[in-house]
Amino acid sequence: MRFVIKHEIKGRLRVHILQSRMSFAQADTLQYYLDGQSNIVSAKIQERTLDVTVVYTGSREEALKTLENFTYQGTEVPENYLANSGREMNREYKDQLINKVVMHYGIRLFLPMDIRSVITTVKSFKYLWHGVKTLAKGKIEVPVLDATAIGVSVLRGDYNTAASVMFLLGIGEILEEWTHKKSVGDLARSMSLNIDKVWVVSDGQEILVPSTSIKPGDLVRIHMGNVIPFDGTVTDGEGMVNQASLTGESVPVRKIPGGTVYAGTVVEEGELTICVKENGGSSKYEKIMTMIEESEKLKSSLEGKAEHLADKLVPYTFLGTGLVWMFTRNVTKALSVLMVDFSCALKLSMPLAVLSAIREASTYEITVKGGKYLEAMADATTIVFDKTGTLTKAQPTVADVVSFNGQPAEELLRIAACLEEHFPHSMAKAVVREAARKELVHEELHTKVEYIVAHGISSTLNGKKIIIGSYHFVFEDEQAQIPEGRQELFDQLSEEYSRLYMAIDGKLAAVIYIEDPLREEAAEVIRQLKGLGIGKVVMMTGDSDRIAKSIARIVGVDEYYSEVLPEDKAKFVEQEKQAGHKVIMIGDGINDSPALSAADVGIAISEGAQIAREIADVTIGADNLQEVATLKELSNALMERIHKNYRMIVGINTGLIILGVAGIIPPTTSALLHNTSTLWISTKSMKNLLDREEA
Template sequence: MVFDIASELPGRLRLRCGRNLFDDEEARGIAYELMGLDGVRTAEVHASAGSILVTFEPERRDAVLAAVRALDPLDLPRAEVGLGTREGALEISLENNRFQVEVSKLLLWRVAKRVLLPMPLRAAITSARAVGYVLEGLRHLLRGEVSVEVLDACAIATSCMRGQFAEAGTISFLLQLSGLMEEHVQSRAHLALRDGMVVRSESVWAVVDGQDVLVRTEDIRRGMVLHLGAGQVLPVDGTVVEGAGEIDQSSMTGESALVRKGAGSTVYAGTALEHGDLKVSVTAPPGTARIDNIVSMVEESSELKASAQSRAERLADGLVPYSFLAFFGIWALTRNINKAMAVLMVDYSCAIKLSTPIAVMSAMDEATRHGVTVRGGKYLEALAAADTVVFDKTGTLTNATPAVSRIISCSDATEDDLLRLSACIEEHFPHSMARAIVGEARSRGLAHERELHAEVRYVVAHGIATRVDGDNVCIGSAHFLFEDEGVEKPEGLDDLLAGEAGASSTIFVAKNQVLLGCICISDPPRSEAKQVLRDLRALGFSNLVMITGDSEGCAKHVSEELGLDGYFAQVLPEDKASHVQRLKDEGHTVVMVGDGINDSPALAAADVSVAMSDASDIARAVADVLVHDSSLESLVTMRLLAQRLMGRIHGDYRFIVGFNTALIACGVASVMPITTAAYLHNVSTLGIAALNTTPLLAGPHLEAVDEPHGCGRAALPAPAAA
């Protein structure tokens, strides 16, 4: 491919290849090809401009240029819209390009009309465009809606009838420009939401020649048979060919009750297998599943809007009848149509209805640039108002990569026997504790291919019950084994663990109702945890609590080290949810942060649920906020973003009411021409919308918390240590 270097900085090249050289699918294909090169950070390919923008490690410059030269213009790579971070980033880049092109066309057309066309022709074009606004207003009136669209139609139509075509053209132009801006912000937020909403693991178990083999999700094809265990989120649409289980379909249907699935049943991507074991024949691979087609409906759902956004829309439409009443009232009193027109030409509704959705959508889009997906504006509003954070311990407050520190045998089983048996079960469950056990077995070179067909029957409380080579095996917490499963507890076990396990988390392993031993897992607090907790307090959170299924000693140690307000130890999953619900019943807004399968009930119960990057699939499926990195600092970022969003919305209200009231007063008092007042009104509306698209945060990494809290809630009494 032949190109010119349009601009160059160290590690950044913009290449011009010529307009219409490639289409959108070829642009995506070229971008994917370049992003596959070592050292390339980003690649943006704009079909309309025929340009390629690449950022890379400076020493890779020659390799990047060689790759572009090697492209054959007659056989360019093609790619359709796909899933994942890379595809999401590219789609957003294409949307930015589309917006720039549309705005440029609109501006050029307006300038060309004023310079090249005579006044009568401009008036005819303006009148023709006004017809569209009038018809839109009439459609709303026929539905019984006296809305902002009706007000816009009246303002434009009245201006045309009074011969003020320049005024009508300006209103029309500004409405088009604000419409493009609103569409652009919503499109960016939708693309980011779609990319983060569909929860899929990087890998999944597939049945190949009768054996379970781990395959990458992107390699799943139609007709493959996947083996899915309890606690997993289905990555595809498919048909159950073997097994039975109960599935949470709330992400698809909204129903809270679990649905029983057996052979012949249809299952959908994005739904969670709560209990059971299924083998599923793939009917729709990732990217073509039903959930991929309904994300836009979810994003547009009124239930996900911030209440401030819904109030703004209702207020905007509710003010329209009063604008008409004021128009006729001023006309009747003054007998001056120009003074009465001030109320139609300058109104509150347009600015209110436009500014708040743009502010909310822009904040959601900004969150994605900080590595966080927010699944609805209402969760940002709840984050701003929340006064309590409930943390899970393992993998959330503590290190995301715990490690096995000690293996204690309570039987004839060796350490390797215990670890091998545990790993063959835990490898099916994406939890930080499970990864620690599997990782330790791998580091010791322990193979367990013989047990790959461990039949996981169910997951309850804090453990797993399964069969391995015909033996009943249980692995999990002390409560799970000794109370739920009836395993006999050896005498002196507590004293042994007090001396050997210390503050480590303990996993117990039993076979055929006999305790084989314990695996101690070191789970130190995250390095940033103390500072994050201090920052959260500075931002208005009055109560920071930890809930864990671990022992009293382990929970107390972590709580004291981090300076939490309280903790609850040895808590079952259903009790985690009841603790969250109790706080809500007391009138508090609660944020729950968790990562495990057993956190999902509490996550679902919270006002705002947050799942970290290494959370289990089911936790990420039910969470309202998904963090794409492993740092707790994102909680501080999101709290600050949410508070500044609400501050922006309230500031918008104050400005809109004050400024437009002044314009109306000036128009009615004949201090200012109506055309000037209308122009200032529309420009201010557009200006507010534009300002609402600007970042609320200074940069991708906040160096310090500089926002005082203002939630205005009384401090919540700290819970007693359990």
């Protein structure tokens, strides 16, 4: 790609691309490419001006090389990414806003009054018709008030006031529609496994084909390290499938011919050929996504609340207008009440406050899919945490090594790492990482390592047979014995950890404790959440009671439930809601998806299962649970701002009504001050809610 540098500071470049124009698809392709580069922290592309701003790590030369290496033809982008990027939609609404402002003030500044009056009269028909239709339904709501205010202004010849009211209403309508479509678009962009091509087995050959061409009954081969793209049945091969996202289990599960596999899980080792049960559009995984996408879940109740309040105030506005006319017989004073309606400020400031809060949340790596969830977050009193991958890091680590043959624990760990480094499963990696952390170097003295899928490994070192694996493999299959005098030590092994057993020449040599480490910030975050208004903190997990009890005690939850099924989590959430509580559910796995969907606010960890992120209403970064407390604080602050806006809108407009009725200001001045206060309140609604450093 050819470009010129327009501006730069350390770690940031702004360049201008040397091409005549840039399409939305080209901009999305470049965005996809830059987002996938390890040295690019963030990238912003302005397709209209052909400018690209990148924030990078590492050297300037490497960043420039990354930009130079880009080509549109050489970058493969998933179809779903291009189809749901939202770039074109955002441009459309930005243009609508700009055009509306330019047209409004252009007409006012450059056209004579006679032409402006005709344009205003024609535009008023839309609002008058809405008002008539609302009245025909037997309702006296905001459209009736809007129509009356605009209609009376036109009849009195006050075209400037009528035009200003319609302008503000139009801005509010655009922002409201944009907010909703953007929320739906954000959800659509996350709703894909982004697996474009798969290996199909045909006549003994592997053929790479588009995933969209797969039909039920096709044979698909999944190699080690790849995501399983479809629900299906294993027909050939043997492997370990990481189902932590599906069941919450931190240990991979053995899959052999006849076994069932699910979309979104990962072949951690081995290789599987599956017969596709259902294609991508109808699998269990996709069905959940479709259900959520088609729901009315994203409708913003905050905007609805504002409109409802505005509707409730309409009869009182008409009543006030009638009373003033009745007691004063002064049409001007009566119109002062009518000109100052509350709906403009309510309808305009509300979407701006919500959009601003969603934007601010994104600066903390929090993605919120609609204003409704910020309100629910503020009102929530119960929060439910999944354990694996949420309160813990879902990355097994070695907690301790217990020696049974008299050798030092570090020497036994070195031997275990020497064998385990040949295999990629998560518990083997934990052993190798711990040995590396302790700088336990080793030579390859053992013979070839034999791997028994789902059981363990076997080899020979210095003429002695060594086996490492599960209790079943070491003691039942291989008939290893506990050394004499060590039974009591074996019986006293901690129940808080998972275990790997290592035997040498048929005698137990070591037990390696494996733990799913707790997030360091978990206890502090729970404490903060309680201080922010959460009354009950619950932990639910599919793990054993001994592990769950230990974690619950350390982090300070109020209740915990162990060995639960996905439906148990969802049932608990429903019970809490029926008891009158607003419920937050935080999880990272497919097993959490029913509860995430059932909760008032479902929060997913960004590095968790794809389905969890799709179902969730909010996604937070994986590095720190602190973002949950930040989101709660942000939501509380948003609701405080909204309530403050309500008070200001009612107070200011009531004051204007009083001044108008008293004859101190005329209706045109009331309308001007009303519109000015609306813009002022709306501008204040766009400011950040939190001090970034404190958050």
